Amino acid sequence: MYWALLLVVVCTCSIKADVLRVCAQCQVQSVEDAVARAQAGDTIFIESGLYRNTHATISKSLIIIGRNRPVLDGDGRGTVLTISGASVHIRGIVIANTGYSAVEDRAGILLLDSYNSTIQDVATQHCAFGVILYRSANCRVENINAIGTGAKESQSGNGIHLWKSPSCTVVQCNIRQHRDGLYFEFSRGCNIAECISTNNMRYGLHFMFSDSNVYRKNRFEQNGAGVAVMYSQHVRMESNIFADNWGPSSYGLLLKDISRSTVFGNVFRSNTVGIYMEGSNQTTIVANIFHSNGWALKALGSCSDDTVCSNDFIANTFDVLSNTSSSEFYCDGNYWEQYRGYDLDHDGYGDVPYRPVSVFSILVERIPMAVLLLRSFIVELLAYMERAIPSLIPVQLVDRKPCMMPIATKTTRNQYRWKVSSMCLSTHGIGVYERRADGH
């Protein structure tokens, strides 16, 4: 019996992974050295300190853990950690100074043909790219704090960059001063949640050809051109906040050639344009709040079969600008603050249809300078004339059942509850949504 037990103990000891320590006084003093000595399955502990000129390539399955946030400095000479093995786990380190190169993409951490890897609690500072995933599937990127170089757009990179990396998860990342905060290309089935992307040069979030991705509870604020999403389908954007994206070519959310997607429970606040849609088909925009935007929703250029339902349009200068008609654009059951109708039968919906596209907004679209006449008497006169003679409005976009009360109610700070109308849920096959969503 005892012999058997001893045998088991000896066996487990022999297959037990080794632990290597890296520190200034240790036997192993550099990360490269530690990686070279380690066997697959080993754990490397990097003790606190500054490790200059670090450029390691990890091609075996390792666990690398930083103790008290050691700093791996690239000294401006290129990518710091390149991971090409499967199941590499990195945690608790700070990476700095990759430098910028026009020839190669230099990153704090580069995952190249890796899979099942995890990067957690990592800060990147002054790196051209924070984290890059190339052809790396099923990876998890969590709690990354990426602060870019703040250099101009042509000389900086993206915070978190995914290229052909399907089924990855990006959560709780905080990205600032990069070119694009989050960038996805040809990456399907990814899950992006609770990230904060602010003050980036170009887009807070940018994806192209990335189908079936889910974006939840993220915050995109004060980015150069807001958020741009293009050429993708089956995208779900839920409970995000798009705020303070100001500028002549800035959008809260730009949807270009997006189809069969859902924009649900988001807040668009103080953007020059809340949502700009172009060539978007079968997309549902349900239960969002548009507050204090210049234009809440611009739908131009061959949008069709889109649903805009149960949204709140509050304190926007212009609510909707569109050149499509109601036959292609379902737009019932929203709350419009500028609606002046009445509800005699008390069913919660106004008895008079609302036409959200005003003559003045069309004028401004044709002649941008005309916005200088905003709130002048002549424009007010135009609005009264529209109400009296609706046939003046060239675009036949009509909300036949405008809500009398806002759909969202604030429950606690930055948390909302939407009462999505049954009409909206049933007639458009979107009953799958839970009726409650919250921002943060």
Next chain:
Amino acid sequence: MAVTLVLARSAFLRTIRSRAVIGYGIGITLIVAALSLFGGDPSKVTLSIVSLCLLVVPLVTLVLVAMEYYNNREFTELMLAQPIGRGAYYWGQWVGNIAALAVVCEVPFTFTYAIWQNYDVAIVGTTALVLTLCFGALAYRIAVGQPDKAKGVGMTLLVWLYCAVFYDALLVSLMALLQEYPFERALLLLLAFNPIDAIRIAVLLHSDTAALLGITGAVLRDFFSSERSILVIAVIVSVWIAYPLIRGERIFRRCDF
């Protein structure tokens, strides 16, 4: 100076006691109270009150100041028979009139704001004050230059119609005609030629900036994104106040009563 102040005081007391001015004050109080009670969102209430001010204050100020001048013609003749300088009388009357109108305007704002605190009192107060000064000066200049009361009041009404309605309509048609041309700089200049537009844009800069930033013209963007814009508008409005008054004084000095 002392004479000017005495005359200003008497003009102030006379104006503020007149029925039309009291009615004006009550009207403003009622409207502002209604708007702050039922208006909802503070930014919306501010904009509603400002829109109203931009329309009503110029009209009422133009008519009241001109009427006041014509109604006091005999008093003016009597005063000028005394050893009083014409300049002193001219400025005293204007300051008294305008002070009365400004007080009648500002007091309701202060009170309703004190009660409901539902709008930006600084923006509204400044708008009303600047409009009163601007159109008070214009009306005074018209009245001084036009001895016929009917013609004078008619001219003030035309000035209001022109500034509040026709000018913007003209601008819209001009924009439509010249939309292919780099027209922004000229447009800014043209807007400055109408005090209502100049003040309206100053207010827009504080409230609807998001929409204004949608403008693609680089000239406009530079203008609106800088702090300088408010300064430029302030200078323009000062010219609108000062020039009619100085012209008016010259006419008044030469006027043969």
